[in-house]
Amino acid sequence: MSSDHLPVEHYRVRVGKYGAVWCEQDHVENVNDSCVIIKVGITVVDQCTTIDGRLIGPGLVQGPFVINSERLRFSFLRKSNVAQHIPHLGSVLQYYPIEVSFLIQQYISWICEEAANAIEGLKPREFVIVIPIEVTRTVICDEQDDRLLQSLLELMEEASGNKLVPAAPSSVETLKSKKFDKKDSRREPCAVCLDEYLIGVDVTVMPCSHMYHKHCIEPWLKKTNTCPLCRLEMPT
Numbered sequence: 689m690s691s692d693h694l695p696v697e698h699y700r701v702r703v704g705k706y707g708a709v710w711c712e713q714d715h716v717e718n719v720n721d722s723c724v725i726i727k728v729g730i731t732v733v734d735q736c737t738t739i740d741g742r743l744i745g746p747g748l749v750q751g752p753f754v755i756n757s758e759r760l761r762f763s764f765l766r767k768s769n770v771a772q773h774i775p776h777l778g779s780v781l782q783y784y785p786i787e788v789s790f791l792i793q794q795y796i797s798w799i800c801e802e803a804a805n806a807i808e809g810l811k812p813r814e815f816v817i818v819i820p821i822e823v824t825r826t827v828i829c830d831e832q833d834d835r836l837l838q839s840l841l842e843l844m845e846e847a848s849g850n851k852l853v854p855a856a857p858s859s860v861e862t863l864k865s866k867k868f869d870k871k872d873s874r875r876e877p878c879a880v881c882l883d884e885y886l887i888g889v890d891v892t893v894m895p896c897s898h899m900y901h902k903h904c905i906e907p908w909l910k911k912t913n914t915c916p917l918c919r920l921e922m923p924t
Contacts, residue, residue, distance in 0.1 A: 699788045700824045703795045708803055710815030719762050719811045726757040726774055726817050728796060733824040752820065755780065759814070765804035771796040784823065792821060855913035855922035864893040865902060872899070879916045880904035896920040 716722055729752035737743055757774040764770055771777060771793035781789040796819060803817050868875075868885040877884050878901045885891060890902040898917050900908075905916075913922040 696828050698826045698828065699785065700826070701788060701791050701795065702822045702824070703799065704820035704822070706799045706803060706820070707818040708807060708815055709818070710807075710810070710812035712812075714813040715811045716813050717811070719808050722762040722807075722812055723759045723814045724757075724762060724765060724817060725759055725814075726770070726796070726800065726819065728755045728774060728777060728819045728821060729753070730755070730780060730792075731820070731822045733822060734827075735824065736827045739828060753780065762804065762808075765800040765817075768797055769793075770800050788823070792823070795819075795821065852912040853924045854911055855909040856924055859923040860906065860909050863895075863905075866891060866893065875899055878904055880908055894920065895922075 731749065731751040732753070734748040734750075735743060755774055755777050760770075760773055764773060767773075774796075781792060784792075799819050800817065807815060868887060868889045868891045870887065872885065872891075873887075875885060879898070880900055881904050883901070885899075885901070891899050892902045892905045893899050894905070894915050896915050896918050898915055898920075900916070908916060909922065913924050914920065915922075
């Protein structure tokens with residue numbers, strides 16, 4: 689992959705094992721008289737990686753966001769467009785590329801049909817199907833590109849739905865700065881750039897005790913007031 693075409697996005701959709709719940713004492717004579725509620729739980733994972741697949745900075749995990757259908761007749765479980773009968777699902781899927789949206793709807797249809805086959809002989813009066821779905825968006829960046837930090841911050845902003853707020857300059861000035869020494873040698877690499885610390889390099893320690901290169905964390909805090917690792921909020 690050429691760095692001339694970075695950053696690029698990739699999506700991955702994974703579906704967990706579905707669950708079904710019903711009252712064992714309440715049945716119907718004809719399964720077509722059964723009613724079902726479909727609950728889709730979507731967990732969203734956003735992350736940045738280098739060209740060779742190394743994770744850059746912390747990933748963002750949100751959800752699951754649960755979307756319920758209305759009560760549907762049992763026969764709806766075998767409809768190819770059953771996902772269209774789940775209100776508000778479309779408003780969530782519109783933010784994904786059309787092929788990702790289509791794949792999610794396909795998974796929902798396949799699982800509903802599988803659940804229908806498994807439950808048909810039990811004839812519960814009402815039951816609930818729970819479908820867990822994880823959508824991972826990976827932004828592939830060139831870690832040497834000056835746009836990397838901006839890409840990470842834009843990813844955070846888009847994923848959270850909130851505009852990023854910079855830390856107050858006065859609070860940044862009070863952060864502890866030091867030279868990296870042998871006592872710190874067991875520290876993990878800087879979570880912003882993923883580079884190892886060199887003895888004698890300037891580092892900054894956040895109030896949460898997480899350490900970063902001084903030249904990495906200061907531009908970061910000019911864009912957002914949160915620690916890259918634990919999301920501790922600095923004063924704004």
